[in-house]
Amino acid sequence: MTDRTANFDPSRLARCDDVYRSLGLTRDVSFNVDADYELGRVTIVHGARVEVIACDGAGREVQLLCTFPSEINLRIVTGDWVVLKDDHVTRVLPRRSTLRRPDPNGKDVQILASNLDLVLLVVPIDRGLNIRMLERIAVMAFDSGARPVIILTKSDEADNAQELSVVAHVVVPGIEVLTTSSRSGVGIEPLRAQLSEGVTAVMLGPSGAGKTSLLNALEGRDELTLRVSRGGEGRHATSTRRLYRLASGGVLLDIPGIRLVDLLVGQDGVEEAFADIEALGAQCRFRDCSHLGDLGCAVQQAIDNGELSSQRYESWKILQSERSHQDRRRSAESLTSPERARKRTPKPPTP
Ligand SMILES: Nc1nc2c(ncn2[C@@H]2O[C@H](COP(=O)(O)OP(=O)(O)OP(=O)(O)O)[C@@H](O)[C@H]2O)c(=O)[nH]1
Ligand SMILES: [Mg+2]
Ligand SMILES: [Zn+2]
Incomplete structure (x- = not known):
């Protein structure tokens, strides 16, 4: 892949500094963009079109609905940084981290979001703590390369929140645990403190865990609640992955709830989650x-x-055996279809 362009107009970059920083770009992230192209971040994907927030030549923020050519051999995801020309995505910049799980068809790996610094493991404790769920999303978070933090939600309806926080520490050692309630406001300030400028976070957890409610509690914005309840047939409120910019300076991705059976088990993640x-x-x-x-x-x-x-x-043991099952299936498939296997697997399967 040739990348001849290392000359994104520096004065343009300075004019757009506020916009890019509000989108989570930090100074130590470098990128190469042609002078007459634009840089933007994908906030939401609608099939063949993506919503992008970018910055025009005058340094003004612009919201665009962009198409992308089929030559881009990559499914664009929320969180991607993209290079634009006239409302067309011409390139997806290299992703510094990705949150992945098996595709619902059980065969491919699906990338849920990209360029993350923080994965919030959002699990409710109003009816106890689902340890298996926590373990698995922790594996997924470790696998992403971003830093995980546990968020125990609905503490207003738990009478043993303190105890469960200790349990969470034992289940996933070495990572921070916050106890929150979107209803009473407990834990919202410490959560906000995690979401400062330059931080892109994603909320990962089962449906109904209170992810969108956390976003609402953080931002105190009614329109978000409205948006949530409008789409909320039954219990599964959030149906798309969307990027929000927070007043605290950070960026937060709200994604639909995850089901236990869909979770990817990557070797790196297992090793870190079970470091002991x-x-x-x-x-x-x-x-x-x-x-x-x-x-x-x-x-x-x-x-x-x-x-x-x-x-x-x-x-x-359960995670190990599932992983080797997946590995066997992948290598069996790669024998029958090397092309598919190559495209599908970001990391080589462990032997
Ligand atoms: N008691 C209590 N209920 C909460 C809290 N947070 C959320 N809930 C309730 O839990 C339900 C689900 O909340 P959501 O925020 O939609 O959950 P979600 O994780 O976004 O769910 P999906 O979008 O389906 O993944 C709603 O009825 C909320 O009112 C909390 O802190 N305390
Ligand atoms: Mg939601
Ligand atoms: Zn042994």
């Missing part, structure tokens, strides 16, 4: 120990002496 088990694994007698009852297994030992909870081990 990976660390124990280094002490097993055999280097290729499966931790499934092999002789001299340090993981098994840790369970026996109470260092590792057997429930956590069970979750790890």
